[in-house]
Amino acid sequence: MQYSVKLDGFEGPLDLLLHLIQTYEVDIYDIPVAIITEQYLQYIHTMKELKLDVASEFLVMAATLLAIKSKMLLPKHEEELFENQMELEMEEDPRDELVRRLVEYRKYKHAADELKERESQRSLVYTRQPLDLSQFEKEETAKQVTNVTLYDMLQAMQKVFQEKVTRAPRTTIERQEIPIETRMEQIKSSLQSVGGRKKFTELFDKNTKEHVVVTFLAILELMKVKSINCEQQDHFSEIYITMLEE
Secondary structure (H helix, E strand, C coil): CCCCCCCCCCCCHHHHHHHHHHHCCCCCCCCCHHHHHHHHHHHHHHHHHCCCCCCHHHHHHHHHHHHHHHHHHCCCCHHHHHHCHHHHHHCCCCCHHHHHHHHHHHHHHHHHHHHHHHHHHHCCCCCCCCCCCHHHHHHHHHHHHCCCCHHHHHHHHHHHHHHHHHCCCCCCCCCCCCCHHHHHHHHHHHHHHCCCEEEHHHHCCCCCHHHHHHHHHHHHHHHHCCCEEEEECCCCCCEEEEECCC
8 A cells, every 4th residue: 555645844854854953952063973863764764664755865865874874983993093193183074064964954944934934024014905814713723733743743653663563462364454534534533532632642543554554644644634733742742633623
């Protein structure tokens, strides 16, 4: 079963690296390559497990991180270090090129955000007759309380895979594929039965990989059509799924 989902949250591998740096609160000029590489590869693995399309640029960045990690782990003989001490001091850090790209990307990203904010402020200069905006009120409210990114969702999925699929007992059962549309309706019914709000992990009530994958894709699709909303108080905290009125 192949199903592709594209969200605005995916802006490229540099965006994912910046997200990891901010999440783990590390210095962008002194990146712990081993930690960041491990977390980056976990995200790529999760995306592949969910059968999401992984762009080639994400894989190129994964190879780049592994190459940097390898260079930093290569042992050097003491004699070589002593004889070429001055040259080694001037030698470029393997991370320098990546840091330059990240700093430049962050600069342009901040500039884009600032321009977007200025555009929003500029749009308020022009006057026009009052419009009925009641139809957008609920949508705007949802945007204000939503702070869950696709990266947060993937991180939550890593825990689901570990708890539901990896620890599930080995059994042989007949495979039954559930259509995305059917699972979407099941999720909506489940939310309605408990007042419209549930923990993200509570929606995965079966310990099979197929069920976990189709449930996650159904959640993404429901978010896309604005049938549900995802909320999270802080990094690594529990994600809650809330039903939106149609």
